[in-house]
Amino acid sequence: MAVLQGGDFAAVPQLGFEEWRAVVRSIVGRYNPEGIDPKAFVGRVRVRSPLGFCADLWDHNAHRIERTQRDVRLDDVEFYHAVFQVVGSSTIRPSLWILGMSR
Numbered sequence: 001m002a003v004l005q006g007g008d009f010a011a012v013p014q015l016g017f018e019e020w021r022a023v024v025r026s027i028v029g030r031y032n033p034e035g036i037d038p039k040a041f042v043g044r045v046r047v048r049s050p051l052g053f054c055a056d057l058w059d060h061n062a063h064r065i066e067r068t069q070r071d072v073r074l075d076d077v078e079f080y081h082a083v084f085q086v087v088g089s090s091t092i093r094p095s096l097w098i099l100g101m102s103r
Helices: 017-028 069-075
Strands: 032-034 043-048 055-060 064-066 089-092 099-102
Touching: 017 032, 017 043, 017 055
Parallel strands: none
Antiparallel strands: 032 064, 043 055, 089 099
């Protein structure tokens, strides 16, 4: 798996669909790129530990990333995330409500 610890994000190798999913799964659980042909998918993942916190940076060309209730059940681990939107927009759909974020 190609994950860069710290360093320059531009130096992080590009990953294909299955490799990106495997790297992300090893860090935070099951997340699935959607809305893109797996053959056209390109992504990167960088992990850092600033001040003792685990921070991971994802980059990809997928239209959206999904994590279903089934994914959470299969992982059998509770993770809590703080999302810092750098560019673009996001929609987070926990349970019955939708939260829109943009920058």
